[in-house]
Amino acid sequence: MLETSARLLRLLSLFQTHRDWSGAELARRLGVTPRTVRRDVERLRELGYPVNASPGTGGGYQLGAGARLPPLLLDDDEAVAVAVGLRTAAGQGIEGIGETSVRALAKLEHVLPERLRRRVSALNSFTVPMLHTPRSQVDASVLTELANACRDGERLRFEYRDHGGSLTRRTVEPHRLVCTERRWYLVAWDTDRADWRTFRADRIVPTPPHxxxxxxxxxxxxxxxxxxxxxxxxxxxxxxAVIRLLVPAERAAEVVTPSDGVLEPVDDTSCILRTGAAGPELLVVHVLLMGVDFEVIEPAGLTEYIRAVRDRLSRAVD
Known part of the structure; x- marks a missing residue:
């Protein structure tokens, strides 16, 4: 059985990994009785951590918002990952996150053991990041609000401006946030349209309450x-279009981003690219700029358009 101080830290750690815990499950995880769990919860409250309790068969405990930040319990690899991640966070398209990341990193490195500071220092000193410049930035507070709604399983209400500039009001059941190299997206069930939708996070303006x-x-x-x-x-x-790229999928992935299209491996010499664009002209340019040999599978009309572009270019250099 864990000693009281160690058990309290373990209890805080459990509260950080899951929103709701039943008393019986906490007792099982900690190897104590439900009565001991209740006493430990009271100790946390006395220390300033607001632990909410709800009665009944569907009730349980959860850590509420309060004045104190619970200690984070990280193993060595987690601590290094967080430190390195903070250094690269400014390149991920989150508005205002750079300065905040620096402050958080300074606090983390202050408490890191020497062996971990050396690992972080080595990674930072001998790694050169080559990040895409974000096309758009999403406010960090908006991103946090979306993530919390996904975690808590709460319906989310927001105003959304589509690519054409039209503003609509949406009510969704948020599922996950997905981050590409340039943008953040929210995958959610749209209750009004009764279907799954993907929303660009930088176009979302939350309208609480949720x-x-x-x-x-x-x-x-x-x-x-x-x-x-x-x-x-x-x-x-x-x-x-469906295009066969005459390079392996691993090679194609070096020039085709998730925003450019979807790659499907075929064999050691080729792969399939499914992509799209706002018009055949842009589609041809899009594929040409990838810098690899290719064959058009569909649509058939794209091949004729490429021939017309080829002839136009030949006349330009004659």
């Missing part, structure tokens, strides 16, 4: 990254 709680639905795909990639690179466009 709620009520909902029962999570089966997600639209097992691989949400591929699902969002298809939506933003192919499904969103009227002109789409």
């Amino acid at each position: 709620g009520p709680r909902f029962t999570p639905r089966t997600p639209p795909a097992e691989d949400l990254a591929a699902y969002v990639s298809r939506g933003v690179s192919t499904s969103a466009y009227t002109d789409t």
